[in-house]
Amino acid sequence: MSDFTFLYRGRDTNASPEQMQKTMEKWRAWFKQLGEKGHLKDIGHPLENTGKVVKGKQKSVTDGPFAEAKDVVGGFTLIQARDLEHAVELSKGCPILEVGGSVEVRPIQVLNM
Amino acid sequence: MVAVLTRLFGVHNLALAEDVVQDAFCRALEVWSFRGVPENPAAWLMAAAKNRALDVLRRERTARTYEPELTRFLQSEWTLAPIVEEMFTDKAIKDDQLRMMFSCCHPRLPEEAQVMLILHILCGFGIDEVASAFVTTYTAVEKRIPRAKKVLAGSERLFDTQAPSDFSTRLPAVQGALYLLFNEGYHGASAEFAVRAELCQEAMRLAALLLDHPLGATSVTYALSALMCLNKARLPARLNASGKLNSLFDQDRSLWDQKLVSEGLQLLDLSAKGSELSEYHLEAAIAAVHATAQSVQATNWKEIVSLYDTLMSLRPNPIVALNRAIAVGQRDGAERGLTELRAITDAERLGKYPFYQAALGEFELRGGRPQVAREHFTAALALSRNATERQFFGQRIEACDHGV
Numbered sequence: 001m002s003d004f005t006f007l008y009r010g011r012d013t014n015a016s017p018e019q020m021q022k023t024m025e026k027w028r029a030w031f032k033q034l035g036e037k038g039h040l041k042d043i044g045h046p047l048e049n050t051g052k053v054v055k056g057k058q059k060s061v062t063d064g065p066f067a068e069a070k071d072v073v074g075g076f077t078l079i080q081a082r083d084l085e086h087a088v089e090l091s092k093g094c095p096i097l098e099v100g101g102s103v104e105v106r107p108i109q110v111l112n113m
Numbered sequence: 114m115v116a117v118l119t120r121l122f123g124v125h126n127l128a129l130a131e132d133v134v135q136d137a138f139c140r141a142l143e144v145w146s147f148r149g150v151p152e153n154p155a156a157w158l159m160a161a162a163k164n165r166a167l168d169v170l171r172r173e174r175t176a177r178t179y180e181p182e183l184t185r186f187l188q189s190e191w192t193l194a195p196i197v198e199e200m201f202t203d204k205a206i207k208d209d210q211l212r213m214m215f216s217c218c219h220p221r222l223p224e225e226a227q228v229m230l231i232l233h234i235l236c237g238f239g240i241d242e243v244a245s246a247f248v249t250t251y252t253a254v255e256k257r258i259p260r261a262k263k264v265l266a267g268s269e270r271l272f273d274t275q276a277p278s279d280f281s282t283r284l285p286a287v288q289g290a291l292y293l294l295f296n297e298g299y300h301g302a303s304a305e306f307a308v309r310a311e312l313c314q315e316a317m318r319l320a321a322l323l324l325d326h327p328l329g330a331t332s333v334t335y336a337l338s339a340l341m342c343l344n345k346a347r348l349p350a351r352l353n354a355s356g357k358l359n360s361l362f363d364q365d366r367s368l369w370d371q372k373l374v375s376e377g378l379q380l381l382d383l384s385a386k387g388s389e390l391s392e393y394h395l396e397a398a399i400a401a402v403h404a405t406a407q408s409v410q411a412t413n414w415k416e417i418v419s420l421y422d423t424l425m426s427l428r429p430n431p432i433v434a435l436n437r438a439i440a441v442g443q444r445d446g447a448e449r450g451l452t453e454l455r456a457i458t459d460a461e462r463l464g465k466y467p468f469y470q471a472a473l474g475e476f477e478l479r480g481g482r483p484q485v486a487r488e489h490f491t492a493a494l495a496l497s498r499n500a501t502e503r504q505f506f507g508q509r510i511e512a513c514d515h516g517v
Contacts, residue, residue, distance in 0.1 A: 031186070032186075043191055
């Protein structure tokens with residue numbers, strides 16, 4: 001088993017409370033399913049759309065990230081899967097795909113130093 | 114509320130659940146004293162408790178462990194709010210109360226402690242109210258409840274009401290606790306009438322929860338509910354407006370709650386579906402004979418005696434024996450009643466029970482010996498446990514003096 005991160009992009013944050021509730025139910029069902037099969041290492045959190053970006057040696061602080069809404073990371077989860085293919089397979093159940101978002105599946109790099 | 118929050122936090126965090134509820138009430142006092150009481154105070158309190166629970170869960174996300182199966186979901190913002198929201202729906206609240214009821218009936222707790230816990234956690238009775246319901250001191254309850262809570266918190270998780278075998282194993286204990294709760298209200302020695310009717314009401318509410326559950330709705334539970342309805346129906350006549358106790362013989366039967374009577378009879382019908390015959394069945398059947406009789410004279414005492422006979426074989430105890438003897442006296446006359454009363458084998462256990470002396474007095478009086486009767490009523494008076502009983506026996510003594 002290896003660890004992977006799911007990065008979610010394109011979360012609809014303008015939904016009405018009602019829609020929001022429906023969506024959250026789908027997310028919960030999905031998480032529950034992943035958890036029952038032992039794939040959920042850390043459920044992670046959703047993220048606010050904006051924050052601050054700290055950059056460079058000067059540690060300059062700017063508002064951000066200023067990307068297209070669909071490109072902003074909206075949350076993350078830590079997943080356990082056999083391999084990348086398996087992780088990709090698991091990501092296909094994510095409700096964000098139904099609303100035009102994306103899941104970026106990234107293996108966690110094991111640093112051998 | 115405590116039941117719901119305990120489900121969220123896990124039974125080992127019972128104290129935390131109570132703190133949150135306490136907080137919600139304090140907040141209510143603050144806000145309401147400024148802005149006035151909201152239109153729906155109960156909903157307001159629930160919302161306050163819900164928000165407070167969210168606060169606590171966020172702040173102590175990693176500091177505590179919660180209900181095992183929920184912990185993971187409570188730790189993430191993905192799922193935290195939706196789960197808490199779901200917990201506060203009506204259905205979930207009912208489930209949690211049932212779960213808590215079964216958890217309170219922990220096998221390591223004595224029956225009385227179980228009922229105290231139910232009263233305290235599920236019925237929201239304060240320590241002083243529990244103490245007055247059990248006719249004991251504040252300090253005694255103040256010691257017992259935390260001890261019982263520790264036992265409860267020591268169990269790893271709340272009772273799982275979905276597990277059929279566990280459910281059936283603990284069901285009799287729960288039924289027993291509810292029966293005790295009801296009787297405490299109905300026959301209890303407490304002087305406070307208001308508290309007593311409330312006890313009956315709470316027992317009936319919790320029994321209804323039990324009936325709502327597919328595994329809880331057994332023929333025995335139906336019998337228990339029937340028994341409660343049929344007895345509760347007579348409560349308005351049992352005590353009159355000035356708080357005076359009326360025996361079954363002097364009750365104004367028009368005061369009996371006919372709606373509860375028919376509800377009770379319906380429940381009794383439902384209870385007959387199983388093959389099981391419990392003591393609740395018999396007591397309910399006896400109550401039904403009384404509830405449907407037009408008058409004391411028109412009561413089918415033969416039927417009642419035979420029901421008491423069966424009850425005696427199922428659960429022999431002096432109180433049942435006493436009631437049986439009274440029924441025999443009604444069927445065959447005062448002299449036979451006296452013989453039966455004196456024949457009760459462990460009558461000494463009734464030594465402190467004022468109604469044994471009262472029953473002897475009643476039959477002596479009917480047998481035309483007011484002097485002997487007076488002695489018995491005087492003994493009963495000396496044993497009486499509250500003002501209502503004292504007044505009742507005092508009147509019986511007067512009746513002897515006036516040769517009524």
